[in-house]
Amino acid sequence: MIVRHIFGILAFAVTLTGCGTIYPSQHVVSGTSGGTKVRITDMTSESVMLANRSSYTPRSLPAVFNQTAGLQGQMMGAGALPEPAYTAQTRPTPIETRLPADVTPGPYRIGTGDVVLLATPSGSSVEELAGLLAAQNNRQGYTVQDDGAIAIPNVGRISISGLTIEEAESVLFQKLVESQIEPTFSIEISVFNSQKVSVGGAVSDPGNVPITLTPLYLDEVIANAGGVTAPSMDYVTVRLYRDGTLYQVPLSELYSSSGMRRILMKSGDIVFVDTTYELDQAAAYFQQQVQLASFRQTSRVTALNALSTEISLRRAQLGEARSNFTAVNALDAVERDYVYLTGELVKSGRFTMPFGRTATLSDALFDGAGGLKVNTSDPREIYVLRGSSDPMEFDSVTAWHLNAKNVAHMVLATRFELRPNDVVFVSEKPVTRWNRTLSQITPQIVNLGASAVN
Secondary structure: OHHHHHHHHHHHHHHHHHHOOOOOOOOOOOEEEOOEEEEEEEOOHHHHHHHHOOOOOOOOOOHHHHOOOOOOOOOOOOOOOOOOOOOOOOOOOOOOOEOOOOOOOOOOEOOOOOEEEEEEEEOOEEEEOOOOOOOOOOOOOEEOOOOOEEEEOOOEEEEOOOOEHHHHHHHHHHHHHHOOOOOOOEEEEEEOOOOEEEEEEOEOOOEEEEOOOOOOEHHHHHHHOOOEOOOOHHHOEEEEEEOOEEEEEEHHHHOOOOOOOOOEOOOOOEEEEEOOOOOHHHHHHHHHHHHHHHHHHHHHHHHHHHHHHHHHHHHHHHHHHHHHHHHHHHOOOOOOOEEEEEEOEOOOEEEEOOOOOOOEHHHHHHHHOOOEOOOOEEEEEEEEEEEOOOHHHOOEEEEEEEOOOOHHHHHHHHHOEOOOOOEEEEEEOHHHHHHHHHHHHHHHHHHHHHHHHO
16 A cells, blocks of 8 residues: 555656656747747758858957057157357468378278178179078168178078178078078178268368278378368378377378378278368367267167157056956956856856957857756757847747767857857756756655655
């Protein structure tokens, strides 16, 4: 009698489980229910492509995240320099000749600003080394930069400042061999900028005269400046400022045939052709050159500091704008697109769609939800519920169904693009539904059984 009573209770429990009276579990049902039309569509390669055709433009990050601090600033120049001052000319008297110590000519050493040309011999002409010249038609070559190096494509930066042509060829030969480039070449210096002599005073074309491969002498400097413009050569004095010492020689003696040795020029020499015997005008010119160099250096440092400050302020402004956006976004005060997660997932809730790109079903399952519950989820019943955006079908819902019993089908999840307000649902296993039903009716069965025994 007791056994029949217990079996009757169990049969009643099974009946309750089947009809959902005890445990009404969630599931997706095709058809019309509660005024909503539900259509279940299996996920296949073709259906995923169809679903992804729906228009959607991901939200973009604010423009401040794509800006840099170094594009707005510009260096300010020093402006126009004042006109040099002129001194009154007086009739000179004979002066004492003071010559610098003799200098032995040495090989030319490459320096900053020189333009180096790499070439290879071919017949009776010179052809440019293919792949190494920056300009193949005009043969401009490579400029030695501030750090003393030149940059060669496919080879890199090579430091040649302070080297002779022979030493530079040796260094370049080794670098080209290391880069597996045919090292048949020669070095030519097409523009000499690193070593100069400054000339001024009573000359036709005052300025700078470059020192080249051939030694440069004092009389050649004056000739390169267009010659002396003084009305009388008898009252002209050539003054040379070198290494803090002032030397002088009358122009008539410089060009005389008395056998006076030629004066070899060094880089940094300043030559002044003076029409007076006094040092005032020459000293003023030398001081002007020193002040001009100092002014240019100071102006450059000041401009660089101003530019650095401007960039720092710009960087701080961008950083503050980005930080403010991040804080506002953390407070959920930024308009975002969301997908909602429910069912047998490790974490249900709201999944925020990313900026600048689309999110996939796999992103929502494994990033937003933390994956499926292994013990309770049914991988055969994974759904993406998407409402229709057509006002004529506003009551329609498409349930995109993924059967992931074969785990290879999860590849479709990586291709299925989500849209705002999608709902991702994972159903429970049948045994999970039965287990939860039993967990709810077990206390009643125990109580009924106890009553039957009594």
